[in-house]
Amino acid sequence: MEFARIMNMTPEEQPVVNRNRDRYFPTRIIKRGTGIRSLPRHPRSLDLSIPFQRRTVGLEEFMEAGRTAGLLILKDGMIAHESYRLGTDEQSRWYSYSVGKSVVSTLIGAAIHQGHIRSVEDPVTGYLPILEGSAYDGTAIRHLLQMCSGVFWEEGYRNGDSVFARMYDAIQHQRAGGIVEVMRSLPRVAPPGTKFQYKTGETHLLAEIVHAATGQRLSDYLSERIWTRFGMEADGFWCLESADGQETGGGSCNFTLRDYGRFGLFILGDGIAGGERILPEGWVAEASHPRIDSPQNDYGKVEQGWPLGYGYQWWSFPKGRKSMANHDGAFTGIGIFGQFLYINPKERVVIVHWGCWPDPWIAGHERSLFALFSNAIDALR
Numbered sequence: 039m040e041f042a043r044i045m046n047m048t049p050e051e052q053p054v055v056n057r058n059r060d061r062y063f064p065t066r067i068i069k070r071g072t073g074i075r076s077l078p079r080h081p082r083s084l085d086l087s088i089p090f091q092r093r094t095v096g097l098e099e100f101m102e103a104g105r106t107a108g109l110l111i112l113k114d115g116m117i118a119h120e121s122y123r124l125g126t127d128e129q130s131r132w133y134s135y136s137v138g139k140s141v142v143s144t145l146i147g148a149a150i151h152q153g154h155i156r157s158v159e160d161p162v163t164g165y166l167p168i169l170e171g172s173a174y175d176g177t178a179i180r181h182l183l184q185m186c187s188g189v190f191w192e193e194g195y196r197n198g199d200s201v202f203a204r205m206y207d208a209i210q211h212q213r214a215g216g217i218v219e220v221m222r223s224l225p226r227v228a229p230p231g232t233k234f235q236y237k238t239g240e241t242h243l244l245a246e247i248v249h250a251a252t253g254q255r256l257s258d259y260l261s262e263r264i265w266t267r268f269g270m271e272a273d274g275f276w277c278l279e280s281a282d283g284q285e286t287g288g289g290s291c292n293f294t295l296r297d298y299g300r301f302g303l304f305i306l307g308d309g310i311a312g313g314e315r316i317l318p319e320g321w322v323a324e325a326s327h328p329r330i331d332s333p334q335n336d337y338g339k340v341e342q343g344w345p346l347g348y349g350y351q352w353w354s355f356p357k358g359r360k361s362m363a364n365h366d367g368a369f370t371g372i373g374i375f376g377q378f379l380y381i382n383p384k385e386r387v388v389i390v391h392w393g394c395w396p397d398p399w400i401a402g403h404e405r406s407l408f409a410l411f412s413n414a415i416d417a418l419r
Contacts, residue, residue, distance in 0.1 A: 040210060045195050045398070052375065052394040053107050053124035056133045059292055064212070064281045066257040068265050068274035068291070075269030075300055080116035086413050090406045100410065104403055105376070108132065108295045108392035113385075113418045115303055120295070124394060131274060131292040132392050135373025138289035139241045141301070143183055143351035145248045145256065147309065147321040148263045154251040158183060158350075162243065165250045168218060169243075173226035179247060181230045182240045183325075183350035184335050188228035189221075191237040195374060195398045205239050205288075212280040217242045234334045234348060238288035241351060245287025256285040267311035268304050270297045289373060295390055302381050302388035325350035326369040326381075327357075364412040374398035378407060385415050 047055060055062065088100045097119075101109060107126045111119040126132065134141070149155045155165070158180040163170045165179075173189045181187040194200025201220065208216025221239050245256050252259050257276045265274065274297060277290035285291075293301070304310075305326075309317025328335040328347040337347035337356035345362065347354040353372050355365035364385070371379040376393015389411050395403055 042196075042198060044206075049105060049394055049396050052105075053126065056107070056375075056392075056394070057126055057130040059133045059277055059290070060275055063209070063277040063290075064283070065275040065277050065292075066255060066285060068257045068276060068293075069261045070270045070273050071266030073269050074271045075303075077112065077296060077299065078116050080113050080118040080418070082113075082118060082418060084111065084119050084414060084417050086410060086417060088406055088410045088413060091402065097410075100406065104406065105394040105396070106391065107394055108390070110295045110299045110388075110390040111414050111418075112299050112303065112388040115386075118414070118418055122295070126295075126392065128294065128296070129272070131272065131294055132298075132377075133277075133289075134291045134293070134298075134371075135289045135375060135377045136238065136241075137298070137371035137373040137377045137379050138287075138291040139238075139351040140371035140379065141260065141291055142241050142244050142248070142256070142287050143325060144305070144309075144317065145259055145263070146179065146183065146244055146350070147317040147325060148259070149248055149251050151309075151316065151318045151321070152252075155179070155247070162247065165247045166218070166243065169222060172222045173224055174221070174243075177230045179244070180350075182244050182247075184231075184234070184329070184332055185236050185240065185348060185351075186231050186234050186332065186334055187237070187240060188226055188230045188233055188235075189237070189240075190224045190227045191235055191239065193236050193238060202238060205242075209279055209286055212283070214280040214283045217279055217284075217286070218246060231332065232334060234340045236340075241289075242284075242287035244351075245285055249284065256287065260291075263316050264301070264304060264311055267314065267316070268300055269312075270300055272297055295392065298379055298390040299388055302379055302390065305381055306383060306386065306388055326352045327354040327367075362412075364415045365408065368411075376400075376403060376407075380411055382411075382415065385418075387411075387415055387418065389414065 107124040192200035274293040276285040335348045368382040376395040378391040380389040
């Protein structure tokens with residue numbers, strides 16, 4: 039499917055395409071195991087009101103007006119709310135967009151715990167020698183995780199001349215290694231670790247590092263370390279750069295609503311699956327919030343007028359701010375068109391939202407969703 043077409047889908051096309059990406063792209067299965075982690079029903083029912091477009095609406099009206107395709111709210115591992123709209127159901131596997139970036143960063147942590155990767159301070163070229171002599175010389179894995187490599191990028195979702203569009207062109211034409219070729223061609227604009235710049239292509243480089251370090255395809259590694267051990271109920275799949283090629287690491291994994299929720303529970307539980315530690319101790323705390331030594335990623339610094347900060351491919355809510363008290367210590371994966379995987383360790387809450395917004399980003403819709411999350415937390419206390 040062409041770049042202009044996929045980024046300008048009508049509201050009616052979005053849910054059909056987002057739950058059927060395997061019809062349009064080559065994929066690789068993320069195999070589940072034999073056991074399923076149960077998600078019992080929470081005893082409390084939710085009756086929420088949400089501010090939306092200068093008025094207050096109920097949850098059903100909010101989901102209809104905001105084009106919600108799926109919503110799952112978990113408290114203490116129990117389902118407090120689960121709903122499907124726009125043709126989705128319990129079996130639908132929904133395209134992650136950039137929520138998949140948080141999955142990729144988690145696999146970096148898993149590879150570090152197993153000793154396949156020594157440290158986030160390792161040079162990128164130590165695992166991807168194809169980048170030697172490019173602007174990525176002197177760049178550490180941490181810089182990719184934090185989106186602060188200093189390498190040029192344009193995240194233009196509807197700009198056919200952007201670097202993002204060049205990356206997508208490689209996928210559309212199924213050019214094996216095409217994304218890395220685009221990344222090799224980019225110039226440096228700032229020293230590593232000094233400037234935040236959101237770059238989908240760099241998450242693909244992280245995925246390539248996982249493959250190089252572990253010797254396993256991304257889907258197989260995710261299946262082995264998390265999917266089979268944590269008890270996901272369905273096979274997932276990952277869209278590929280080319281037929282039988284690499285997974286497109288900047289996003290494009292596809293899970294059921296409940297399995298997105300289970301992945302959130304895995305993170306909430308500090309990376310333990312099947313009684314085994316999968317992530318290094320302290321990884322979730324480090325990955326989910328800006329580092330003290332990285333002021334460019336601090337709360338309110340990554341984008342003017344936006345209070346969130348950035349960890350290792352997770353967006354982070356500010357700590358200790360009274361106006362956002364319910365989100366204190368929370369973090370979220372975010373994908374364009376309304377995809378969220380929200381995790382609140384303090385409140386033991388995980389929320390998954392699938393959206394079909396008419397534009398890649400609508401600030402008012404995002405604020406309303408954060409209000410919904412906050413109101414759900416209040417109702418479940």
